[in-house]
Amino acid sequence: MKLSIITPCKTKDIEKIKQLATNLNRQDNKEIEWIVACNSSELDLSGLNFPVDIIKFDGDNVAQARNAAIREAHGEYLMFVDADDFLLPGTINNVIDKLKPGCLVDLKVYPTYEPVNSYFNEINQKQEFRMPNWAFRRKPEPEAEETLLNDKFHKVDKKSVFEEISHYLKISGKIIPKGVIWDNDILFDEENPLYDDFYFMGKVLNIINSFIEFDTFKYVKVKHNDPINDPSLSQIECDDRWNQMLNSFIKTADLINANNLKDCIIIHSIKKINKYFYNAVVNNHFSSSKQSEIMDIMSGYFASIDHRLFKNVNIISRHILFNIRKHNYAKAIRQMKLIIALRYTHKILRNKGRGITRAYYEVICKKLKVNEKVIVYESFLGRNYSDSPKYIYQYSQKHYPGQFKHVWIAAKGSNVKKDLANEPNTKVVKRFGFRYMYYLGISKYQVINMRQPRWFNKKPGTVFMSTWHGTPLKHLVFDMENVASATRLYKKIFYEQSRQWDYLVTANQFSVDVFKHAFMYPEQKMIKSGYPRNDILSAPNREELSRNIKEKLGIPLNKKVILYAPTWRDDEYVDVGQYKFQLKLNIAKLREQLGDDYVMVLRTHYFITNNLDTSGFGNFVYNESSYDDISELYLISDILITDYSSVFFDYSILRRPILYYVYDYDKYASVLRGFYLDMNKDLPGPLLKTSDEVIDSIKNIDQVSTEYADKYAKFNERFSKWEDGHASERVVNMLLKNDARVKKID
Structure with a gap:
């Protein structure tokens, strides 16, 4: 036996081990054995094309598992592969002939925070592998955008090893002669489970004098992006x-x-x-x-x-x-x-400016006395005056007039100040400016529909309400495997931020159930109210409101309105919170065949960075992507076309037709993020893959509505039961429930 691969495994790692088993099996090499040191009896690794030995070990730390496996190894060389790591295609075949007595082999490790299990399983079947440019996002390579991995290697002198000592003191990606380990009684330090490989590799490097290193990486180390539920050794919070x-x-x-x-x-x-x-x-x-x-x-x-x-x-x-x-x-x-x-x-x-205002907050504003009569509002990071914070504000203004000072946060370039120019007892402050910091420091109430800044710490006695911004369709936070669209510490940051929320507003029981695991947020702190932003959809004067909005936008009153509201794609990532979007719907064809009876209102997600040019479609398309309040666009629309956006949950309150244009459904569902719903069974409208299917459905919209009537009724019962036009009242009553000094005016 040439090579023994050693993997420690705890119960929580069993699913990862199965992924690694597939990865190793596709190496297609009979000169290896795999020793898995596991403290669970549930592991089954039968059916592999090389010998597997599952051994039990006494204890609960990685050092004990590795030592138990070393004692059982039969190979001439030992390689340590963690449960969630991977070898690139052909690695073992390429390295097996390079193994020399007394020589340490460094496979060169590529660290990534992006779980790529399914990706690497797929490419393991291919002869040739090119690392895609996304893999180098956080660690750029000097080569071209796409790097062809090769099998070249070179000898490394010991002086160079010492100069890169922080790398060589880590066990990942190293292949070590078993004789060096056994003859010198080298074992991992079981009394130091957080830094066991430091001591182990120190002893190995003290003895070995011969080293080879591959020119391109062969070992992919998937770092843990959920330090709350699945911390790596370096992420474990430990007193000692x-x-x-x-x-x-x-x-x-x-x-x-x-x-x-x-x-x-x-x-x-x-x-x-x-x-x-x-x-x-x-x-x-x-x-x-x-x-x-x-x-x-x-x-x-x-x-x-x-x-x-x-x-x-x-x-x-x-x-x-x-x-x-x-x-x-x-x-x-x-x-x-x-x-x-x-x-x-x-x-x-x-x-510069933001750093100074942040210092102002830390040094001065955090120490100021709380003003019981100040409410701060923020919608979509200050981009607009919209969403549930808008309707909570309007309800408070109407039913508690003159009793509060309302402070709205506005991002640079937003219309918030213009929208609130004539409102009484209302102040608009620039996000991250001095007054922003001041009011965050003194406000009794904060009402925000996304997340607060990471550095913000809620004061004792204040009330922080997260209204969130939609019923979840796509996996969120702790239910996400891949967090490529955010910082690698996203889950930890989200957890810490959400612990400061006094309340989380929810639209339906489905959201309550999802938020319990996706946000790890306690149900008893959720407000089961429906979304305040949806009150307008059940307003008794909604027809009048609709007509006024159409006139404001210049939309002909004699034409029906198609609202097209696509979301962003994880794989069209540009930077944190920024995406591109390619318009795949054939707007020209829709205009040609539907333009006599319809106009289209386009509303893209605010994450999308590029401005879509719709000028060539004349008076058929109204690009309202920057329109503040999408609820008002729902109100004027006769049909909604969307994809994976949660907008259809809110729109369904109107009982109007919904079409799903999902040209990339297979890719989006299986590779990117996955869904909480079965889109083939649960949705109140058809899944359409082509522009022709969309056009045909609109031409036959009455038939589509009849076909999906039963599904629509079940959908509304499940998701819109709480949406009765009084969500704002329920939410504000909860927000102010402990404030005996305010008086409600009906």
Whole structure:
């Protein structure tokens, strides 16, 4: 047996292991065995084309699992592959002949925060593999947009290995001769489960003198993007993390007899302490006793280090570390606070205006007294005066006149100030400006339909209400596998932000059930009210409102209106929160065949960055993508065409026809995000793949309505039961329920 692949597995990893099994099976090599050290009896890996040994291990940490597997390995070489990682196609065949006695092979690791399980399973069947440009989004390659992976490799001298010590101290992607491990009794440190590979690889590097490295990466390390439910070792919140880290430095440095390697490991440890420790102290991550304990360990470690190695950090940091070395902890802490303040000041200056206003909030506004009569509103990051915050505001103005100061947040270039120019007791402030920070600091109530800024901390005694912005169709937050459209810390940030919500407004029981797992939000804090923004759809004067809106937009009263409201696509990602959109519906053909009776109102998602040019369609298309209130566009429309947007949940309240133009349905459903509903069974309208099908359905819209009447009725019972035109009243009553000083006027 040439190669033993070792994988630790806990119960939570079983589904990942099955994906890895497919990946390894498609390597199609008989010279390997796979040893899975698992603490669960549920794992079944039968049917693979190479030997598999599932062993039980005593304990619950990765080091224990790896050590148990090492003792059972039969291969001449050992490779450690974690449950959620992958090897690129042909990796084992390409590497098996390169294995030489006493030589360590580095497969070169590509780290990504994007789960690519199904993607790699598919490409494993192909002879040739090109890494797509999206894979290099966070780590650009100097090559072309698309990189053809090759099988070239080169020898690496030991000096170069030491210079890249932070990489070589990690076990991922390394193939190590078993004899080196067994003959020298090298095992993972079971007493230090968070940093077990640091000690292990330190011992390996102390012995091995021969190294080869591939020119392009062969090992894909999928980093964990859900630190709440599925944290990696580095994401686990642990009281003794710093103890374990320092002990791994000390223990590893003590065993090294090669001076160059020892110095490189010590320099690496000094830089890591310098990078992270000051923030931990200044932000009070430790109790005073814990802080003293850690500094005592650090002091002893620093005392054993040659002072010349401290020159690898700046002079201020050097003074801090020397003071810890001398037990001058109080002085060191003062200096840490200074260096953190300098870093913060640099960040403020780098961010210019926004950095200064943020400092103003942190230093002054957070300490101001709360004003019980101030309500702050924000809709879609200040882009417009719309959605549920608008209708909550209008209800409060009408039924609690003069009793509150209403503050609306406006983004640069929005029409919010213009829309509210003549409203009493209302102020509009620029998002991230000084007045914005001031009112966030003093307001009793905050009503927002998306998420608050990450740095915002709700004050005790204040009320934060998230109205959210739609019934979920596509998977959200903790139900998403791929978070390519946001920062890798998206789930952690969302979790921390949503813990500050006092209330979450919901439109139906379906949303309640989804938000419980998608947001991990408690049901008892949800308001089961319907959406305030939908009250207009049940208004007794909605016909009059509709006519007024059409006249405002210049839409002929004698023509029917088709509302086309497509959403954004994950795979048309440009940057965080920005997308492109290609208009696939044949508007020219719709105009030709329907233009006598219809006009089209186009409303794209606000994420979409490019402005669609509709000037060539004359008076058939009204591009209202920047129109603030989509509820008003629902009101004037006779037919809705959409795709994967949640707009149809709200539109269905009107009981008007809905068509789904889903030209990319197969791709969108299986590869991108998936859905909470079965679109083939649950929707109150047909799924249409071509423009001709859309045109035919509109021409025969009465027949379509009859065909989907029963589904429509069931859909409304499920999703619109709470939408009776009084959601704003229920929400405001909950928002102000503990405010005895206000008086409602009916």
